[in-house]
Amino acid sequence: MRVLSRQQTQKVATFLITTVATLVVIPVLLIILMIFYNGMSAISWEFLTQPPRNGMTEGGIMPAILGTILLTLGTAVAAIPLGIGAAIYLAEYAGDNALTRTIRLAIVNLAGIPSIVYGLFGLGMFVLFFQFGTSILAGSLTLGLMTLPIVISTAEEAILSVPQAFRTVSYSVGATRWQTIRHQVLPNAMPGIITGIILGLSRAIGETAPILFTVAAFYLPNLPTSVFDQTMALPYHLYVISTQVPGMPLQVQYGTALVLLLFTLSLTFVATMIRSAMRRRREW
C-alpha cells in the first residue's frame, strides 16, 4: 500500500522544492545585506579619495581603487582584440574540422583553468621570462588571458544570432565576406559583444589569485606612473587587511569589501541592462 496518494506526493514535493530553493536564495540576500549594512558606515569622501594612513588602519583606499580601474582597462585592452577576432573566426569562418574542434576544446579548458594557475603562468611568462617584472603590464595580460574564454563565447553567440538573411542580402548586392562582417554582422552583434566584454571584466577585476604574484602590492605610498609599476588593487587589499594586518578595524574591511562588490555588481548590472535593452529593441 502506498503511504501517500499521487496528489499528496505532488504537494509534498512542491513544498520541499520550494523550501530548498528558498534556502539557496536567502544566504545570497544575507551576504549582500551584510556587506552593505556593515560597509556603508565606512564609506566617505575621505575613504574613497585618500591613501591609507597609520599602518592602513586609517585614511582611505584610493590607490587600490585606482589600481583596480587601471587593471580593468589593461585587461580590456588585452582581451578584446583577440577575443573578438577568435569569435569572428569561430562564427563566420570555421568549418566543421579538427582545427575548429581543437580551438573549442582549448576555449573550454582555458575557462576551466584555476585562477591561481593563471597566476603561476603570468609569473613564469610575463614577470620572469619577458622580464616585465611585477607590473601592471604583467597583471593585465594575465587577467586578459583569463577573461578571453568569456569574451569569445559571448561574442560568438552574439555574432551567430545575427540572421543569416542579413549576410545573404549583403552578398547579393556584391559585398565581400569581410565587408559583410564589418558592415552588417558586427554592428548588429555589437550590443551582445559589449555585454560579454563587461561580464568578463566584472569577473576579472574581482580576482585575487592571478594578481598575487604578477602585479599586486601590499602597500605603495606613490601611485603607479607607468605600466611597469606595481599597483595596489581592491581584491588583494581586502585580502591583506583582513588577514595580514593586526588590529584592522572591521569597519574598514567591510568598507573595502563593499567598494569591491559595488565595482563588480555595477558592471554586471550594466551588462544586464544592455542585454535587456537589446532584446527589446531588436527588430529581428
Added chain:
Amino acid sequence: MATYEEIEQTREDTAVSPTPRRRNGRELIIEGLILASGVSVIIIITLIFLFLLKEGLPAFTSQPISTFWGRRWYPIEETYGLLPLLAGSLLVTVGAVVIAVPLGLTTAVYLGEFAPDWLREILKPLIEVLAGIPSIVLGFLGWVALAPLIQNMGAPTGLTAFTGSLILAYMALPTIISITEDALYAVPKEYRDGSLAIGATHWQTVWRVVLPAARSGIVIAIMLGVGRAIGETMAVMLVTGNAANIPELGLGMMFQPIRTMTATIAAEMGEVAQGSTHYSVLFAIGIVLFIITFLVNSLATRLIGGRPKQRGAQL
C-alpha cells in the same frame, strides 16, 4: 498535388544563394589576422602548460618522485609530501559537491518547472549576482562571520574543511543551476505533454520523465561545478585554517582545519626564492591542478557531444 511544404522545399532547393564577392589583398590580411586569433587560443593553452612544465619540472628531477607521495608537507625541512594537500583539496571539493548538487538541482527544477514567472524574474538575476560576487568577498565573510558561527556550534575552530565546502558550494551553485536549467529546458515539450496526458501529476512528470531525459546535461553541470570548486583559491585559503595535515578518517573529518593545493601555492609562492626546490614544487602543484581541471573539462565537453552550431540564426 504537391503540398505547401513540398513547394517551399523545392523553392529553397532550387534558389540560387548569393556568394560573397572575391576578396581583395587587404581583406586577405584581415582574414589572416582573424584566423590567427582563432588559432591563438590553442597556442595560449599550450604556452600555459609549457611554462608550468618549464618552472615545475625541476621539482621532479631534484629529488626522487617518491618524496611527493609522502604524508608530510614541511617545506622548511625540504619535505614535500603532497598527500595532505591532495587530501585537503579532495575533502573540501567532495564536501562542496555533496552540499551544492542537491541544492543546485532542486533550485534548477524549481526555477524551470515550479516557480511562477514573476518570481523567476527576481530569482534568476539574484543567482547571477551570486556568480558575480568576488571569491575574496565570500572568503572575507566566511572568515569574519561564518567561521565564528561554526565555532559556536561546538567545533574546536571555525576554520575547517566544512566552512570551505559551504562557501565553495555557494560559489559552484550558479554554474550548476544555470546548466541544469538549460538541460531541463531542452527536454522536448512532447515528453511532458505525453506524461501529463496519461494522467501523471506535475511532480511525477518531472521526476520520472523530465529529469531522466535531462540526465546528461545534469552530469555536465555537476562536473563543471566540481571543476570550479577544485580550482578555487582565495575563499578556501581564508576559511579552511591552512593546516597541512591529512585529516583523520571519521565523522569529525569535516570539522578539522585542512589546506588545499591552491591555497598552498597562493600562501607560499610569495616567500620562496625563485628557482629553489620549493619554488618548482609549487609549480608542480600547478601542473597537477592543470591536469585535473583539463581532464574534468575535456570529459564534460565530450559528454556535451559535437553538436555543431548553426551558422547564422534563422529568421
